[in-house]
Amino acid sequence: MNKTRRLMVLTLAAVLSLAGCAPGDDAESAGDESRDGMGSVEGMQDMGGMGDMAGMDGGSMDMMAGMRTHMEMMRGMSGDSVQSMLATHRQMMGNMIAQMNREMRDMNMAADASWTATVDSLRVDLTTMPDMDPAELQALMPGHNRRAMRLMEMHRTMMAGKQM
Secondary structure: OOHHHHHHHHHHHHHHHHHOOOOOOOHHHHOOOOEOOOOOEOOOOOOOOOOOOOOOOOHHHHHHHHHHHHHHHHHOOOHHHHHHOHHHHHHHHHHHHHHHHHHHHHOOOOOOHHHHHHHHHHHHHHHHHHHOOHHHHHHHHHHHHHHHHHHHHHHHHHHHOOOO
């Protein structure tokens, strides 16, 4: 097992063990799964240790911290390593987008052109990634990372200006 794969397995094990301790992991939340057009779970049970995202009481901020850690981990990976964790990444990113959109809707906030373009670009990334070979994935990741970070910053800025 190479170093990158071992690190990935250890990180995933740590995340899963922490997810088991997170608040909101009960039978009621387990059945709360609705799906958007990309097939991401909007019920937002603990996906990859990103926390319970039922409300804005730290939910999206915890989720974005988890996503930043996840993206940083992927930054130096080979295309083969990215390909091996692609399903998890796509699910996490889809969940993050769905949660952000839900929070904006709940706060009656309209998406601007920049938000819409960034979300659309990320969705294109997520739908084309499975058909890419490792070299193509590795080439895509820097731009994908910038788009994800830009979306998280836009969301943080918008949420800072509004309170529930």
